[in-house]
Amino acid sequence: MTLFIxxxxxxxxxxxxxxxxxxxxxNFLNIVALSKRGRSYIQGKINGFNNQNKLHFFIxxxxxxxxxxxxxxxxWVNRSLKQNILLRIAVREIESWLLADTKGFSxxxxxxxxxxxxxxxxxxxxxxPKGKLISMVDRxxxxxxxxxxxxxxxxxxxxxxxxxxxxxxxxxxxWKIERAAELSDSFKRAVNSLSKFTKGFGNGKY
Numbered sequence: 001m002t003l004f005i006x007x008x009x010x011x012x013x014x015x016x017x018x019x020x021x022x023x024x025x026x027n028f029l030n031i032v033a034l035s036k037r038g039r040s041y042i043q044g045k046i047n048g049f050n051n052q053n054k055l056h057f058f059i060x061x062x063x064x065x066x067x068x069x070x071x072x073x074x075x076w077v078n079r080s081l082k083q084n085i086l087l088r089i090a091v092r093e094i095e096s097w098l099l100a101d102t103k104g105f106s107x108x109x110x111x112x113x114x115x116x117x118x119x120x121x122x123x124x125x126x127x128x129p130k131g132k133l134i135s136m137v138d139r140x141x142x143x144x145x146x147x148x149x150x151x152x153x154x155x156x157x158x159x160x161x162x163x164x165x166x167x168x169x170x171x172x173x174x175w176k177i178e179r180a181a182e183l184s185d186s187f188k189r190a191v192n193s194l195s196k197f198t199k200g201f202g203n204g205k206y
Contacts (some may be wrong), residue, residue, distance in 0.1 A: 001201055002030045006049070006059040008038050012094050014168045016060055019191060022177050024198035040065070043076050050081055056201075058194065059087045062094060069186075086197045091186035095129035098167065100184035104174040110141045123184045130155060 005016050014035050020031060042061050049057050049136060066072040069089035081087060090097055099105055099116075100123040119136060126132050134157040137149045139161040148162025181188040 001028060002032055002056070003201075004032050004034055004049075004055060004057045006034045006042055006045070006057060007036055008042065008061060008094075009036050011167055011171075012036070012060055012062075012090075012177040014164075014171045015094055015097065016058060017116045018171055018175070019177065019194055020058070020198070023191070023195045024201060026086055027040055036183075046076055046087070048078065050079070050085055052084070053082070055084065057085045058197070059085065060190075061087075061089055063089050063092045065092075083200075086193060088190040088193060089186070090190070091124045091184075092127065093129040095133045096123040097184055097187040097190075098128055098170065098175060099123050099126070099129060099133055100180035100182075101175050101177075102183065102194065103179060104170070104176050108170045109137050109145065111136060111139060117138075117173050120183070124186045130159070135161065 003020070005013060005020075007013050007016060010079060017031065020029075041063050042059060046059065049055075049059070061072070063069055063072060067074075069091065072089055073087065077087075099120045102116045102120055103113060105111075105120075106116045109116075116136070119132065120126070134150050138146060138152075138157060140146050143194065145166065147160065148158045148166045151158040151160040177191060181191050
């Protein structure tokens with residue numbers, strides 16, 4: 001069986017693959033990632049995906065500055081999603097889900113866990129999760145990690161040259177889905193929805 005995953009960027013794809021492997025372990029599932037060209041691509045294609053009856057899609061987008069996930073879905077989708085499509089929204093960005101595992105991020109960033117917990121008390125409420133992640137890594141004792149993830153421009157922080165590769169390592173080797181789901185309600189609901197969605201793969205539901 002083939003599952004098409006649709007997302008904004010490489011980091012989101014890495015997270016989605018981890019989520020899928022956590023919910024559904026099978027050598028018979030072929031995962032195909034479609035073009036990663038941001039939210040505009042997803043918005044432009046989602047109703048076309050929703051016209052498919054035999055293909056299966058797992059779609060993930062960031063909420064960003066939109067008011068709420070239901071508002072974003074109502075804006076993008078012109079009719080109810082079919083059962084072969086799972087659309088989830090990361091509140092407010094995929095980085096909030098990564099920060100939600102405070103222990104894993106502490107180990108990865110070489111930062112004190114108590115500091116991480118204080119900074120990431122409620123990941124879904126962080127207005128700029130990516131900026132928060134980069135600014136925290138700037139405090140790391142690891143110079144190599146800082147140079148890869150953080151790029152300073154005057155008084156602001158930008159994504160460094162090794163941002164995606166470093167965070168892919170974090171997702172695959174430090175980040176624990178169960179711990180992240182305890183702190184982020186947005187992520188917990190996404191994991192539960194994916195678990196229900198993939199159950200249909202093994203029992204012939206689709």
